[in-house]
Amino acid sequence: MSDTTPKRDYRDTVFLPKTDFPMKAGLPQKEPGILERWQSADLYQQVRKARAGREKFILHDGPPYANGDMHIGHALNHVLKDMVVRTQTLLGKDSPYVPGWDCHGLPIEWKVEEKYRKKKLNKDEVPAEEFRAECREYAQHWVDVQREQLKRLGTLADWDNPYLTMQFESEAGIVTELLKFAQSGQIYRGAKPVMWSPVEKTALAEAEVEYEDIVSTQIDVAFEIVESPIKELVGAHAVIWTTTPWTIPVNQALAYGPEVEYGLFGYRPHVQASSESDDLQQGLDAIQNLLGDLTFVAATALAESHLERVAYQLSTRQQTLGNSVRISLEPVLLRPFKGADLAGTICRHPMHHLGGFYAEPRPMLPGDFVTTDSGTGLVHMAPDHGEDDFDLCKAHGINPVFAVQGDGKYREDWLWLGGQGSVINPKFNAPDGPICTDLKEAGALLSASADYPHSYPHSWRSKAKVIFRCTPQWFVPMDKPVAPFDFEVAPLGAIGGAVALATHAGKTATLRETAMKAIAATRFVPEKGRNRISSMVEGRPDWVLSRQRAWGVPITLFVNRKTGEYLCDPQVNARIIEAVRAKGVDAWSDEAAQALLGNEYDVDDYERITDILDVWFDSGCTHAFVLESARWPDLQSPADLYLEGSDQHRGWFQSSLLESCATRGRAPYKAVLTHGFTMDAKGEKMSKSKGNTISPLDTMRDYGADIIRLWALSVDFTEDHRIGPEILKGVADQYRKLRNTFRYLLGALADYDAQAEALPVDQMPELERYMLSLLGDLDATMRKAVDDFDFNTYVRTLVDFCNEDLSAFYFDIRKDSLYCDGAGDLRRRAARTVFDTLFHALVRYAAPVLVFTSEEVWGTRFPDADSVHLLEWPEVPAASADHRRWDDLRALRERVTEAIEPFRREKTIRSGLEAEVSVPASAVPAGFTESDLAELFITGAVTRGDGDVVAVSKSGDAKCGRCWRLLPEVTEDGDLCQRCEDVVTELDASA
Template structure:
């Protein structure tokens, strides 16, 4: 009969913790949010950080209109990780969240409500309408604020900035007045992005590009003469000598005009037939090869005729003839048409003769924007409807046209087309294109048409196409010297911006610099005005009857400006629309009847571009010098907020308002598709938080390369949750092993075994990686480094080895050292990951340090002594771990083959070189390999010994451990059963004693 075994489980130092493996984040996270609000964590951090070097991340204001999408979550979480990590690295990291509240999107929503009720917006008092917009925006600010807070984002949520606050509206008006007074503001007439549906100009940042179908046409411009049209051919800046030279050249060109060119027609291609009535020139490329092509035969159905002669680019001739249904052999190249000949051509408008409206010369002009990639190599030019067209028009004095009205219809008195619209009020195509095409057919001006798909600009609000339209607007000149005397970075806004980009701003990633630089370098003047009602008005007055080029056209009066600002501070921008506002503001400065009040509103990008003034400069929790350490938004903001802030700052403070810019890509679904309601692939942040917990979403943000587009989906989130669970297991082990750890248990690093000192070395290495990573906003690098450490260095190595000592040792120096190290690990890992996993690290922290005022988010990163680093020790242990890997590989084979169930059943022999044997002799290698025994041999290894291909100098022969199994620690040792306590080994007997 066998003796009954003693149950020694109660004598083990097993981990004790209430920290659950199942996180239950969706239910528990709101409680932590409530706790942080109750103890005022953000306010306590401001008190703690007093006197520290400030770090200010200036919030790019989201629009107060609708629930958050996953892009909002990515952006705000990144900002939160920046702010929290900077704070924990010793800065006073301030974050004031804010919202854009003015502008068309909100106004559009109120108009929709009116339309649904059968009301007309224009019949509503403007101040009443603006109040409805204000109320709408305020409601969404409250909703979005709670949605952002649910993601664990910290900040001054009780006092955010709103562009519709009275002080903000006052400052926006004040910033506008600076442009008024420094000479850069002007009223001009040039093509702008125009939304016929919304009846307002749009900024580039307010449009998105979508495919749409349109009618492409190939149009004939008959050559009238090969001569010199003085009104068009002379650049305005030409000298008298240059004009004489051009006239002599013209005479020579006239003399060379012969029968070859008689009856020739210039061919153009366009995808906007509605612009043909506004044509004023045709442009050619000076470096493109052109030819004269004669039609020698035609098919049965064709708009070309035998004998027709067309001028077009040689590279495109075959394609054009194919579009005209002319097969090979039905046309021939009759002659070259060099650039100097093209420069002398003058054409008739295709509609000339149909009505006197179009009986004018159409010159051919050189243009660097012309290419031979598509079309005909000759570009129809309507200065009122395109940037390149406008630039050519300005250079050569072409007239602007005003045929298109605000609603995209032709003026009523335009022959043939009066009243036809490009777009209907619902954004669908109107009849303008069709009317023009039919008339061109009627006069025989077409050689081909084709229905094609193009990528075209659409309003991101109404989703309707926008057009390029010449409309009187208010502009800021970016190449005009700014009259404020701040010339450190340049005299003009463009010069200051380009200098700021290169000399003042740090770009994350660096490619952001090139993107904004190229945009600023090529951009036209800044369009400030919008023809809407909800926003900050252009607070200026113009003299009636004066031309916009007259010096006294704009009223520039400090006293008038001051009265406007005083009213806005007290009453908001509604004061501009109140009865008697004009007389109130003008006072006795001028005769009221001589001046007209402007009611256009400022582009909402001017609002957000001005936020540095009323947030960074004016708020006590703003910035010490009025500048931000960081602006952080998506890559689309190179043409949006980064851009407008740069222009605004360079116009008012002489430089960029930020020292650093960080950009993130777009968030796509799991297949790499853009998220949209129509595709049904939208993943809302709230849904992720409700299903997985906000910490899982935050971990996803930290694990992706935010500088590029990222993918998210259920399977991706499940993978993130798996890695989270592994980390949670690591944290649980530490908590359990430290449950009763006190200061008296602590061991000095110098007194620790080498294994613990190795881990201290790794902590010192990792501390530098973490700090450098957070400083450079490399959250992916930080999380990857910490997670790899937790998985490979801790769970799979250190914890695996030290479990035995932690569980089975008595109060030994080894166990004390291990627990001291665990405490050091705990203080670093929890704090390093606190900026990312804000809820989980708080839970872990409170499990060890409960208390009403306790929070990991009130801590700084633990200081890690530089002398913990020991490269020589690390090199030695790299060799130990190299050999250990072969041993564990050999044991895994035996475990797989069911020869053993656990590594403690083994006592293998390890064959190494003499140098390696000396190294292994200085460590407890059997403990490191978690075996009951191990033999190190320098003999030649048997041929059938286990080896790894990449560790050729190490071999392992398996052998079972000799002795009995200790009933307490489970090691198999010869001395088991020979001590005072039955069935245990010597180490366990000592622990029991």
């Protein structure tokens, strides 16, 4: 060949990948179109038909609240739920998913009330039905908004037929469950202290309360002892300490610890002053004015700290003393005694001079709950405002007085501070507020300072402080023995159904015992969830069912005005249920009362209860009116899984558990999965005021839904986890690597004909058998991750396989064969067979995660095929390989790559194909030839050396003009190696 003859360009003879699948995703623009195709094709129902008759897996959707846009917590929660449903469907199971919404309750009512407040109108002046209609309209608006937002996430669900707690059928179901409680005697009316929101004017459940750090006023108050078996105590003062001054006007007793060591104390003053005259005298006068000849009773271990508070109070009274005066008080023990010796001791209230309620004696009572952790070792008792107070006083015949009204003010007729409040106002409780001022004038306030930091309950809706307030409420007892029973709805003439109760012989059990047994039988992911809900159920008080609001399911009970017993008549219950099914909650009205009671009862003899149910009871009944409903025949009970945030151990998980245990004797779920909360990138709680929120709507607009999904399934969601702009960029980069893996496979398989090309495993080269073995390991890991709901491992394993085993290893090695071997070459055929196997496996593994991208990938290769989401788990061919041997080989490959890198940086060698490498013979696993090593390391040549070092030199061989390999057989740059010569000859002949 003449030197002047130009070399042939062989690019058109190389089998380069070909695909229309773009490298740039464009998800925000592309995903809505895919979503529209799914909706028009009714993909959800296609999946139902495809899985009909298969083993079921039921994830029951915990209802989000219908009162705002989807936030990042919603997004995470629903991606996880969708992942569960899709992976179970992928495994071949029938896993229908019915979404739902919680539509009753205070948050919605509060928002509707805001409209009235802005217009300076009183919602109580609006007809109840009209107000409830506004609440219903408000909830429906947000259901519709959230539904579209959740659809946009790619969640596959029965969106056209969701359940809403405000659907008439649902409300009838809730009433049915309530009447089961009533009929089995698992509901009672009683006056007990409950969490009460003076702002919202209603009782709250523990699940509706959150704890915030506040600073309160702490006071020491002296109660004069007027009678005692210990004669020396008469005339002394029992001292109590409290951080709720507003409860002193409702005090009725004092409590002591029977085993606590107490003492009668005097005090010894110490005054430090800058001068011996006026300053010193001022200090002494202050002590005399406040304490005089005071002797007091306190726990021995706390007398000193009590006097420190009193001394601090004296030392900081700037209006009396100068800054130079410092007072300390030393306790002087006059007589020690045990708490039990205080039995029979009587005190009088500091405001006894007002007469009436305050003139009554205040007994000292034994309380096992009294400790010496803080205070004085004596606790003042207000049975209206504390569980321990209520129980102790009730045991001694002392009843609540209901002095504090629903708005937090004292009753108008209350002797002290009547009509004043609100009691949660810090100014009302302050050292200069009316309570402390009056106690000071009565000579009973020994110390008062607004400096006590502690945790305090707040309503999670209004964010206002709550109080314990004794009011008549409806309760479910946790510790009342109930015999095992079954309920059913039996036909009753023209009326739709009556609640029938069948009681079976058997050992009785309390609701607490049944619930604890059900918890033990339930699977928890993570396992620590079991301990969390167990401790809550084990120690929880009776369930407060009633709320004093308007928007909710009513407590549909009639109470006999003479006996106080609620009516439990199956015929009446049946009429109530059917009325609610026909008209919703508006069916429970004064106008309908007589018709509901029927001819057997006179409406004048019965009180119609107007309280509504705790909204947690509503959602706790969803297993009954959704999973057991003919409206959703694909569902079944109990559910295989409940999945919500970890806060639901005290919310939906618990209310569902208690409701089901009370009516069915078992949990409504077989397993419970909980996730943590989403924090910002710094690990701080998100809040609008901080400006650190991440909107899933904005993220979908900027990145696409698949990026949110990949993020949600990549984090360890069982713990609190993070999101932020940089984190999302990292997730987007991870997504690009996965996308490029699919792009490469699509390009490599552009004209693949399985019937003509596919090779059986036993005819494949060892590298292909090794890759199929790795795929088998991947498959096992992915299956286990699905079984464990370990989606972090699922995604991480998939990404690592694509990046490390495919892109950085297998694809890199087999590029040469794919591009340059002949079309019928066995090595190339084997590689493409494995590529096809990888494609079918990976697109299925990715489908539950990247729901839009996997559909795009599948449709690119098979444009006329059904959706990728109708496919089932891949069948991976069995292949074996010596993984340890290959691990050693890959480790040596890494050493070779690292040894070549400095030559690349210096541009001495532009490609590994230009390198001749000597590797330690001892590091080469058995069975690999030098030719194999050169192929696997993608180098020009490999030799074995005696040392331990990888040596690199530049090859002196000429480069093939087609495959670019430097080989001894190539005589001149641009000429062809023998392989390429044969391929080109074949291609030219067929042209």
